[in-house]
Amino acid sequence: MALYEGIALIQEKQAVVLDLGYDYTKFGFTGEAAPRCIIRTEFWCPTERRFKRVHDYKTPEELYDNLVQMLHLLYFRHVLVNPKERKVVVVESLLTPTLFRETLAKVLFNHYEVSGVVWADSPRLCALTLGTPITLVVSIGAREAEVAAVVHASVVLRALQSQPLGARAIHDELARLLDEDNGEQLNLSDDILEDIKVKTCFVSSLARSRQWAARPPAPAPRALYAVPHRAPLIVSGATRERAAEVLFVRDNELASLPDIVLQCIMQCPIDARRALASNILVTGGSACLPGLKARLAQELRDLITQPPYNERLYVQTFKFHTAPAHDNIVAWVGGALGGAADAGAARALPRDVWTRSQRLRDWVCLLDNTPPDHPHRDNLDI
Secondary structure (H helix, E strand, O other): OOHHHHHHHHOOOOOEEEEEOOOEEEEEEOOOOOOOEEEEOEEEEOOOOEEEEOOOOOOHHHHHHHHHHHHHHHHHHHHOOOHHHOOEEEEEOOOOOHHHHHHHHHHHHHHOOOOEEEEEEHHHHHHHHHOOOEEEEEEEOOOOEEEEEEEOOEEOHHHOEEEOOOHHHHHHHHHHHHHHHHOOOOOOOHHHHHHHHHHHOOOOOHHHHHHHHHOOOOOOOOEEEOOOOOOOEEEOHHHHHHHHHHHOOOOOOOOOHHHHHHHHHHOOOHHHHHHHHOOEEEEOHHHHOOOHHHHHHHHHHHHOOOOOHHHHOOOOOOOEOOOOOOHHHHHHHHHHHHHHOHHHHHOOEEHHHHHHHOOOOOOOOHHHHOOOOOOOHHHHHO
């Protein structure tokens, strides 16, 4: 028997950390610096004879089957551990649908019979990796961008902001620009669009973006992208620069990425606003785009001088943290760090407790937010 296997038999087994994203899933063990696997959130469906996304479901039963297949792939193909022997730390968004949370709990407790599960929100886990008391977490995911203020290990829920400004918005804009470059309807898949985005695209500066609006400057060099069974695609310099501009386009709703950052700060307590502006952490897969953080900083410094922010938000300095891990796994690293501590095991929901109630606590549910001595508490229990 190897030495590390003997040590594992003596010590308590490490919990597993599950970050089930819309496009990618991160899975690994607590106490480690990186996940054991980062795979697409999809599995081979034998009945439909195709790769199926976990989030492609129409009924709760179909979602249950999808999660069973996905977790089977993670446990028995990628990490090779017995689910019954290890607790689970679930990294989730604050805006995760209740149906998805409860179905995942049923799969973990009923199908795989795990001993306990810790449900942790991604903003606090991201802030945990920095160790700062006050952090503004800007998460750019697959479908939406979320901005959350973490003040002394608590999320300011009233200031939570979310807009559909994730990777899918960039992919849609990139597909439109590629169609114009090549003069035809390409109908490219998400995998190809993502590969083109990662290999060729970048975010230009604020001054150069304004030049494109007034008088187009000299574009960046074009690129050719090889596609199987067809001629190489032309990716013009304008497409490389302009694909990510959809994140910064302002409208009457003030719903651009820098706008929701400032709105989140503006709705936080006044004594925490300067600290939030000085402790910004940008995470998510799209945060890895070259130039995105620098452009966001320029946009924030420019918007703070314009209404309505110059009348209500007296902040002049914006500072960004460098995450201690890759931008796309910061939340997972926070889950691995929190789950390795003693408090992580103490917060775990045991299987027998969940079996009696068959429900999870949720911050949007009045049943969980109403004090026990409230006069209307009995009506909520019915």
